[in-house]
Amino acid sequence: MTTIVDEGHARSAAPSRLPAHAGPWRRAWRRLRHRKGALVGLVVVLLFVIVALCAPWIAPFDPIETSWSAIRQAPDATHWFGTDEIGRDVLSRVIWGTRASLLAGVVSVTISLSLGIPIGILAGWMSATAGGIVDGLISRLVDAFLACPFLILAIALAAFLGPSLTNAMIAIGVSATPVFVRLTRAQVIDVKVEDYVEAARAVGNPPWRIALRHVLPNIAAPLIVQSTLAIAAAVIAEASLSFLGLGQQPPAPSWGSMLNTAKDFIDSAPWMAIWPGLSIFLLVLSFNLLGDGLRDALDPRQR
């Protein structure tokens, strides 16, 4: 999961002419509206969400129903995206596969956020107390996780947990957590010396209240940006694990497992590989465009 800080883009963004009374979120939305790429990304993501939610009504066929009379049929008026090696409708499987991909993206990142934010806040908050032992321990543990390449760690975790979509999501979520711990920690260290945090402490607020009411809202922007980019990475990771047979299990449809089957029929039925791959590409591209736009609109360091 690589986070790319593209300063050139940030500087080239048009200067905002926004009323001083507008809130930070409203100003961010206005900035985002001026970035065409981000808006296109947002619209395509929303379209995928609608497709995933409406899959039972818009899929023309049952995604697991086989038809021995329609094996590896090229795209035609009945089967727009063709059929696979056991006669299942590729379009219906792509539509249902949207669910697995989106679910994996959102659930994995939710797991990363639920683990990463509290641990990151703890590390950042304790960085200057108790000799920094807690922070040191957490940081070394994060370094250890980050030393294991993301997908290899996810493969190892999925292997030991057992192959299933749920375990793939847990594996991806846990593997992506260190990035969020590190980001949250760095943000907390920056924010905790701000006057408003000092003031909250001075009036006797307990640490958990300061963390939730004063620190968290002020570190939300970079976390939202990172989450969007992490969803893109998680979608690819789920597709990768399913491609290797460690994610969604057959016959349930998943773009990754569809590609795994398609590679064996690439010379006789190339359409089996084109559509699921294109769907992964479009969804990931949209999240990346949205993430880039959100970074320029939200991340204070980039303004």
Next chain:
Amino acid sequence: MLAYLIKRLATIVPTLLFVSMLIFGLQQLLPGDPAQVLAGEDQDPTVIAYLHAKLHLDRPLPVRYAYWVGGVFTGDLGESVRSQQPVTRLVAEKLPVTFELACLAMTIALAIGIPAGIVSAVGRGSWWDYAANVFALWGLSTPNFWLGILMILLFSVELGWLPASGYVSPFVDLRANLAAMIMPAFVLGNAIAAVLMRHTRSAMLQVLSADYVRTARAKGLSEPVVVLKHGLRNALTPIITLGALEFGTLLSGAVLTEQVFTIPGFGKLIVDSVFNRDYSVVQGVVLVTATSYIVLNLLADLASFVVNPRLRR
């Protein structure tokens, strides 16, 4: 230099310790008795008893960890349940194949990513810049296993120029080796080229607005000299660090690429081990990968130290 090296070595010791704990801990995720899981479908009581004794499963967890780490220090990463071969030997056999793939992929990534980043930064706002950014987004958003399948479809099935699979050692037939490796290397290099392009662009934009670059231009130096000698040289530090960090992406990508092109490397070893429930091989591969990653990061830091005189002060 020596003091810096010692300081850096001191920071990687605890990281390695945690990495070893993490990888050893993976075994604890196995439901029930690990020996029964490792014994496979046959559930031979002799094998289960042998595994119990071999893995010290009747001893407390910290003791088992100590045994395991002790083995790692002496180069013993355990034994493959499937092939009965030492994991170290399996890893050593597969490593050169993935190493070659990684080197070729990195060469392609550097050859595309750095020039594209420079052109994009120098011609900021131009069509070149736009094209380079589109390329970067494409590279970051394309799953490499899909790109691999598409390339097989075009270059192997349609045009018949390159073999779709089959690995030949470079010592047997270099030409056949390169023919088999060029597609996977491109697939793997593509995503890293995108990341390198973005970082090179970003670093170059920063450097090109620096005073010393303005001075170089004011001296009347030609644009290529200004960009390459004064610009790129100073932008290299973050690019070197990133190159090492991308090693992780390279290995993750290799797992999928080797699967698509049936290359008998490191990635294929880990996937095959997962399906054979050969957990000591999985642990061994992850440990070697993580250690290589840490060592490469150390080397990148040292390279930055050498390239950037400011760090030496």
